Amino acid sequence: MYHPDVDVTHRYKYASADFVKHLLSTTVIVAILTMALSAIFHEPVRPAIKINQYANQHPLEFVRVAMGDLDGKGEIADYGPPYNHGTGMVQDFVQKWIGILHPVYPREDFVLKPLQYASVINPKIKSYLNRFDKASPVQQKIWEANYNRALSHARYEGGAIILPSGSYGPVAGMMQGLLQVGQSGLMTGALDRSPADYQFDNQNSLLFLQGKPLHNAASKLELKGDQWGIIHEEDAPYPGPWWMTIVTAIYQIPFIAHASAADAMALGSGMILFLFLMFAPWIPILNRLPRYLGVHRLIWREYYKKYHAKDFTM
Amino acid sequence: MNLTVILRKKMGQLFSLDTWLPTELPEYATGFMYTLGSLTASSFVMLLLSGIVMAANGPQWWTISQIGFFVRGVHFWSVQAFFFFMVMHLLRVFFSGAWRGGRQRTWLLGTLALLIAVPTAFTGYLMRGDFYSQWNAVQAKDGLNALGLAWFNPLNAGQMYGLHVIVFPFVLGYIIAVHIAMVRIKGVVPPYPTHEELEEQGVLTTTDKKEGYHVSSGR
Structure with missing residues (x-):
C-alpha cells in the first residue's frame, strides 16, 4: 500500500548508469561554460573610491565629513554599538546588548590621530592641535559650530578652503591640514592602523567613507x-x-x-x-502542495507515459 | 553504547562504494531534470578549483595580473552557475515533493546549503577590492549589527578573507557532501503514485476522479 513515509524505490525498475562519467561530463560542461564566459565577458569591475581621489574631487564635502567626525554629529560618530556609545544607529536591544566589539571613536581616530601623524611632517599642524587641546570643551564646541555654519559659504581655491571671517580658533587650520593629508594619499594608512604591524583590517577607512562619499556614488x-x-x-x-x-x-x-x-x-x-x-516537509498544506500543483507530471512525463498511459491521459 | 560501533555503522554507509559510485539508477530518475543537482555540484568543484588557484597566489594577484583577472572571472561565473543550477534543482525537487519517504532531512540539508551559500558568495563579493566590495561592506554592517551579528565584521578584510576561503567553503562542502550521500542512501524520490496505482492499492477515497482524490496519510 502506498505510504509516503515508506521508502519504495525498490519497486521501480533500475537502469545501468555510469555515475562517474555523468559527473565528469557535467564538470566539463561547467568548466567550458565558465571559462568561455570569463574569456568573453570577464568579471565586471567598478574601481574603488579612494580617499585621496575624493578629497581632491570634493574637498568641501571631505571637510564636512571630517567635521561630522570631529563634532560627534556624523553618522559613525553617533552610531552606537558595536563601534561606540552613540545612539544614532541603534536599531534594537540586541545591538545594544552585544556592546562595543569594534571600538571606533571618529573624533580621535578619524581626525585628531591622523593630524598628530601629520604634525611630525608639518609643525604648523602641531601648533593648531596644541591650541585645540588646551581649550575647554565648551570653547572647542563653539569653534566647531562656527566653522560648520561657515562651511556652507566656503569656497575652495588653489588648494585652500576660503571661509568668511569668523571665530574658528585652530579648527580652520586643522581642517586645512586634514584635507592635505586626505589629498596626499596618506589618510587611508593613517586610518587603518592596527596594534599589530600587519594590516588586514580596513574598517576605519571604510567607515570614514561610508556616509556621503559612498552613498552619493551608490545613488548614481x-x-x-x-x-x-x-x-x-x-x-x-x-x-x-x-x-x-x-x-x-x-x-x-x-x-x-x-x-x-x-x-x-x-x-x-x-x-x-x-x-x-x-521546514516545508513538516508544514501541513505546504508539504502536500507539490502534489496538487501537478508539475511532477511534467518531470516524470516519460515515466507516466510508459507505465501509466491510461492514467496520464486522464 | 559503543561510540566506535555507532560510527563504524554510520560511516560504513556514508563512505561505501554503493553510496558514491552507483552502477545503476532508477529509471524514473534520468534526463535533464536529474542533471541539475550534478551541475550544481560541478559548479562547486569549479569554484573550489578556481578559488584554490586564487588563494595560492594571494589577494593582490586577481586585481593586477591578466591571468588572475581571468581566473577571477571563472570564479565569478561559477558562482552564477552554482546559484542558477542550485535554484533550478531546488524547484525540481520541490515540485517532486522530494521529502516523501523519510527524505525530510535530505531536503533540510539542501536548503541549508543554499542558506550557507549566501554568506559564502557575499564574503566573496567583499574580496573583489572594488567599489562593490566597499559598498557591500558598509551596507551589510547595519543589518548585521542590528541582528546582533556584529562579530561578523564585513569591514575587516582579513576576517572576511578567512571566512570566504576556508570556513564557509568547508561548511558548505560538508553539507553538500552529506546531502549527496543522503540522496544516494535514501534513493531518489519515486514519482507520485497515479490514480491508477492508488485505486489498485485501495488508498483512493473518492470514486469521482473529477473531484480529485485524497491520500489519507497526506504528503
Whole structure:
C-alpha cells in the first residue's frame, strides 16, 4: 500500500548508469561554460573610491565629513554599538546588548590621530592641535559650530578652503591640514592602523567613507537599499547577486523601508520566509502542495507515459 | 553504547562504494531534470578549483595580473552557475515533493546549503577590492549589527578573507557532501503514485476522479 513515509524505490525498475562519467561530463560542461564566459565577458569591475581621489574631487564635502567626525554629529560618530556609545544607529536591544566589539571613536581616530601623524611632517599642524587641546570643551564646541555654519559659504581655491571671517580658533587650520593629508594619499594608512604591524583590517577607512562619499556614488548607480540596490550590483548585462531578490523586495515595502529598524526587519522577515522553505516537509498544506500543483507530471512525463498511459491521459 | 560501533555503522554507509559510485539508477530518475543537482555540484568543484588557484597566489594577484583577472572571472561565473543550477534543482525537487519517504532531512540539508551559500558568495563579493566590495561592506554592517551579528565584521578584510576561503567553503562542502550521500542512501524520490496505482492499492477515497482524490496519510 502506498505510504509516503515508506521508502519504495525498490519497486521501480533500475537502469545501468555510469555515475562517474555523468559527473565528469557535467564538470566539463561547467568548466567550458565558465571559462568561455570569463574569456568573453570577464568579471565586471567598478574601481574603488579612494580617499585621496575624493578629497581632491570634493574637498568641501571631505571637510564636512571630517567635521561630522570631529563634532560627534556624523553618522559613525553617533552610531552606537558595536563601534561606540552613540545612539544614532541603534536599531534594537540586541545591538545594544552585544556592546562595543569594534571600538571606533571618529573624533580621535578619524581626525585628531591622523593630524598628530601629520604634525611630525608639518609643525604648523602641531601648533593648531596644541591650541585645540588646551581649550575647554565648551570653547572647542563653539569653534566647531562656527566653522560648520561657515562651511556652507566656503569656497575652495588653489588648494585652500576660503571661509568668511569668523571665530574658528585652530579648527580652520586643522581642517586645512586634514584635507592635505586626505589629498596626499596618506589618510587611508593613517586610518587603518592596527596594534599589530600587519594590516588586514580596513574598517576605519571604510567607515570614514561610508556616509556621503559612498552613498552619493551608490545613488548614481542605483545601488541604494530603496533602489533594489542589492541585486543592481553590476552593469547590464552582468548578473548581480540575484539570489538576494526576495530580501531586496522586502526592503521596498514602505512600512519596512521607513522603519528605524529597517535592516533588522528586512533581514529578519527574509529569514522567517526561508525557514518556511527549510521546514516545508513538516508544514501541513505546504508539504502536500507539490502534489496538487501537478508539475511532477511534467518531470516524470516519460515515466507516466510508459507505465501509466491510461492514467496520464486522464 | 559503543561510540566506535555507532560510527563504524554510520560511516560504513556514508563512505561505501554503493553510496558514491552507483552502477545503476532508477529509471524514473534520468534526463535533464536529474542533471541539475550534478551541475550544481560541478559548479562547486569549479569554484573550489578556481578559488584554490586564487588563494595560492594571494589577494593582490586577481586585481593586477591578466591571468588572475581571468581566473577571477571563472570564479565569478561559477558562482552564477552554482546559484542558477542550485535554484533550478531546488524547484525540481520541490515540485517532486522530494521529502516523501523519510527524505525530510535530505531536503533540510539542501536548503541549508543554499542558506550557507549566501554568506559564502557575499564574503566573496567583499574580496573583489572594488567599489562593490566597499559598498557591500558598509551596507551589510547595519543589518548585521542590528541582528546582533556584529562579530561578523564585513569591514575587516582579513576576517572576511578567512571566512570566504576556508570556513564557509568547508561548511558548505560538508553539507553538500552529506546531502549527496543522503540522496544516494535514501534513493531518489519515486514519482507520485497515479490514480491508477492508488485505486489498485485501495488508498483512493473518492470514486469521482473529477473531484480529485485524497491520500489519507497526506504528503
